[in-house]
Amino acid sequence: MARYDDLLERLAQYNAAGSLPMHMPGHKRTALGGTELPWHLDITEIDGFDNLHEAEGILKDGMELAARLYGSARAFYLVNGSSGGILAAMAAAAPFGSRILMARGCHKSVYHAVELLHLEPFYLMPPVDPSFAVTASLPPEAVESGLAQHSDIRLVVLTSPTYEGVISDIAAIAAICHRRGIPLLVDEAHGAHLYFHPAFSGGAVTAGADLVIQSVHKTLPSLTQTALAHVQGDLVDSQRLAHFLAVFQTSSPSYLLMGSIHRCLKLLEHQGPALFADYAQNLQQLDQRLRALRHLRVLCHGAEDCSRHPDFFAFDPGKLFIDTQCTDLTGPRLAALLRQRGVEPEMTAPQGVLAMTSCCDTAETLERFGAVLLELDSLCRNTDPPYVLPTLPPPPVRHTIAQARQLPAVPLPMSEAIGRTMAESLWIYPPGIPLVVPGEVLTEDIVWSFQHIADSGVQLHSDSGLAPHGILVTQTR
Numbered sequence: 001m002a003r004y005d006d007l008l009e010r011l012a013q014y015n016a017a018g019s020l021p022m023h024m025p026g027h028k029r030t031a032l033g034g035t036e037l038p039w040h041l042d043i044t045e046i047d048g049f050d051n052l053h054e055a056e057g058i059l060k061d062g063m064e065l066a067a068r069l070y071g072s073a074r075a076f077y078l079v080n081g082s083s084g085g086i087l088a089a090m091a092a093a094a095p096f097g098s099r100i101l102m103a104r105g106c107h108k109s110v111y112h113a114v115e116l117l118h119l120e121p122f123y124l125m126p127p128v129d130p131s132f133a134v135t136a137s138l139p140p141e142a143v144e145s146g147l148a149q150h151s152d153i154r155l156v157v158l159t160s161p162t163y164e165g166v167i168s169d170i171a172a173i174a175a176i177c178h179r180r181g182i183p184l185l186v187d188e189a190h191g192a193h194l195y196f197h198p199a200f201s202g203g204a205v206t207a208g209a210d211l212v213i214q215s216v217h218k219t220l221p222s223l224t225q226t227a228l229a230h231v232q233g234d235l236v237d238s239q240r241l242a243h244f245l246a247v248f249q250t251s252s253p254s255y256l257l258m259g260s261i262h263r264c265l266k267l268l269e270h271q272g273p274a275l276f277a278d279y280a281q282n283l284q285q286l287d288q289r290l291r292a293l294r295h296l297r298v299l300c301h302g303a304e305d306c307s308r309h310p311d312f313f314a315f316d317p318g319k320l321f322i323d324t325q326c327t328d329l330t331g332p333r334l335a336a337l338l339r340q341r342g343v344e345p346e347m348t349a350p351q352g353v354l355a356m357t358s359c360c361d362t363a364e365t366l367e368r369f370g371a372v373l374l375e376l377d378s379l380c381r382n383t384d385p386p387y388v389l390p391t392l393p394p395p396p397v398r399h400t401i402a403q404a405r406q407l408p409a410v411p412l413p414m415s416e417a418i419g420r421t422m423a424e425s426l427w428i429y430p431p432g433i434p435l436v437v438p439g440e441v442l443t444e445d446i447v448w449s450f451q452h453i454a455d456s457g458v459q460l461h462s463d464s465g466l467a468p469h470g471i472l473v474t475q476t477r
């Protein structure tokens, strides 16, 4: 069958041709379930539509386009978000039971891989920006000394950009890893857009990371769950990655999801620079307006210049982290006020709120956002900065995550759990970064920090659902 260069178009043509669907999915492309969803484009791996896990047709072409656009050696479509890609990438690069070096602030999918692969993690602690209380860039020297301190490290994992938009010096970190023959995996879930315009730079593929995982759905126009995995260099076998992608992802990937990745890639190929030039200009205009803020501060925007943050290697201007620390607002209160004005933020932290922009924002949407922020700024008062939670070092570890998950567990009131071993994870969502994981010992400081977060109005989540009042600990200490 002839190759088509657009998967969604091909699906529409196929449907119009009227072939009788004697195959999955069960809706048979009828709209019995309502007309809101594009049932007519939802198929399975029928003849002519390739197979994600053994791609040699239209899906292979699309993945080659992704590799070309981003400059990687090989790219894979992901239909289970960056989460699935991270599990597969870690399984491909870190042998079962091996030691890895990872940034403590990694997403929970990294911790899930640590659990499933019985890995022994050593944590890297990036500095915290003293003014905004957000994680700064991971210094290359921290990686250097981590590798010098711990022998037999098989993989280094970190997040760049962070949720708040802070980018690390991946080229320097990759060089350090490569000198020792160790692969570097960058969780670039928030950075799939850093490749198409000089205003948005710092992408990890360009900087030479061996494995890079990107959620196209987060910062580019593509359906939720869609993501990309890139591999390059000779430290990670791309066939091994392909194998683990088939392990951790469905064997029935959605053509709608893959079609949306394909459309997104084609858009970037043909209009990327123009789209991102407009986006950069719209953000600059927003920055001009935000210079008038008197109480609220927006990280690296408006009068809040990035040069004030020497611990940031680079910053993604698409992220707007609005800090309430010097005002009579808190993050949750600001989020509520934004919602009252029809603006839904991405994430709420005790000390601020994160708003995400994308190349699909326009001068008008950003102007509206700026106007709401200026209005709220005019309503709030300056106060002394409140107490900011200090960054706690990783707690003592009694068991690996995998070992602790196997032990009998008991629920305890949080106040009685000090000194006990965690049997579950606890996190704030978003961003889904664990605060503690199974096997770690609950210290007084940690329990106190949970209380502080809960008191600020930010919800704590745990596997058992008992947080913040209770927690699952291992039966034996």
Ligand SMILES: Cc1ncc(COP(=O)(O)O)c(C=O)c1O
Residues within 6 Å of the ligand: 080, 081, 082, 083, 084, 107, 109, 159, 162, 163, 187, 189, 190, 215, 225, 227, 430, 431, 432
């Ligand atoms: C840093 C980071 N990594 C990975 C993920 C997982 O991405 P996905 O939702 O595409 O599975 C997230 C999701 O919020 C994230 O913030």
